[in-house]
Amino acid sequence: MQPMGSNEAGKPGTGKRVCIVGASGKLGRYMVRHALDRGYEVVGVCREKSVPKLAEFEGRITVIPGATDDREVIARAVSGCDAVLTVLVPWGMKHYASGTAQAVLDHARPGARLVFSCGWHISRDGKDVYSWKFKAFAAVFGRLAKLARVVDVDDQVEACRRIFASDTRWTVVRGSDLEEGESQGLPVWSRHVGDPCLASNLTRRVDFALFMVEAVENDALVHEAPAIVGRLTPSALAHAHSPA
Numbered sequence: 001m002q003p004m005g006s007n008e009a010g011k012p013g014t015g016k017r018v019c020i021v022g023a024s025g026k027l028g029r030y031m032v033r034h035a036l037d038r039g040y041e042v043v044g045v046c047r048e049k050s051v052p053k054l055a056e057f058e059g060r061i062t063v064i065p066g067a068t069d070d071r072e073v074i075a076r077a078v079s080g081c082d083a084v085l086t087v088l089v090p091w092g093m094k095h096y097a098s099g100t101a102q103a104v105l106d107h108a109r110p111g112a113r114l115v116f117s118c119g120w121h122i123s124r125d126g127k128d129v130y131s132w133k134f135k136a137f138a139a140v141f142g143r144l145a146k147l148a149r150v151v152d153v154d155d156q157v158e159a160c161r162r163i164f165a166s167d168t169r170w171t172v173v174r175g176s177d178l179e180e181g182e183s184q185g186l187p188v189w190s191r192h193v194g195d196p197c198l199a200s201n202l203t204r205r206v207d208f209a210l211f212m213v214e215a216v217e218n219d220a221l222v223h224e225a226p227a228i229v230g231r232l233t234p235s236a237l238a239h240a241h242s243p244a
């Protein structure tokens with residue numbers, strides 16, 4: 001289990017401009033709140049029809065409406081940003097996740113911190129160890145969703161393959177199952193699913209967002225794909241003092 005580490009560069013937030021791609025979703029809105037709390041200037045991208053979901057932030061963030069895989073929209077949104085936080089979702093059969101990731105990789109300024117969200121099912125190096133239950137659920141869900149042409153999990157895999165291969169300053173945060181509820185603080189993480197500290201497989205969505213935003217200032221997470229779990233879950237507590 002890995003501690004999140006602290007920000008060596010001093011106080012977070014000051015003067016940073018951060019783009020949140022997929023800002024109107026549940027994870028996105030939590031990230032907007034955390035980013036504003038840190039004093040970041042926030043630019044949010046979401047589908048035109050979802051702009052009203054950002055009403056609570058009116059006057060405090062800049063909203064750029066549009067599909068997140070629209071390269072022109074992303075180019076405009078990430079311009080001048082120090083960091084880009086992207087909610088990767090594999091909706092539909094038109095390569096939405098990989099199109100979104102590619103647009104961010106291509107248009108973010110060189111040196112910008114890029115933080116992407118996905119789930120435990122993404123493996124960077126093939127060394128993750130999944131329970132039979134997890135594998136069975138992923139296989140059945142993936143197949144049914146693809147058959148229904150609603151979700152294409154393979155495209156999220158392709159999006160992450162491109163991110164892992166890029167020489168940008170990326171982090172791919174891999175979320176466990178999620179629940180709503182009050183923050184429990186920063187999740188703990190491990191490089192590989194299968195680490196006993198992750199066994200509880202549950203994180204508060206608000207804390208997933210916290211981890212994404214904290215990663216902006218944490219250079220130790222550059223080129224890492226942390227798998228996260230809630231810090232107060234039984235598995236995290238049981239392994240709190242064991243080495244990673």
Ligand SMILES: NC(=O)c1ccc[n+]([C@@H]2O[C@H](COP(=O)([O-])OP(=O)(O)OC[C@H]3O[C@@H](n4cnc5c(N)ncnc54)[C@H](OP(=O)(O)O)[C@@H]3O)[C@@H](O)[C@H]2O)c1
Nearest residue numbers: 022024025026027047050088089091117118119175176178
């Ligand atoms: N749900 C889980 O249990 C779980 C588990 C592990 C990891 N994750 C990861 O967590 C992240 C957030 O997922 P979430 O499930 O919590 O959802 P979420 O935060 O509500 O985000 C869903 C996103 O998908 C967009 N979206 C919805 N329908 C769409 C469509 N038809 N076409 C294009 N975009 C559409 C939403 O935009 P609008 O606001 O415009 O609808 C929103 O930005 C993802 O990266 C996911 O892989 C989720």
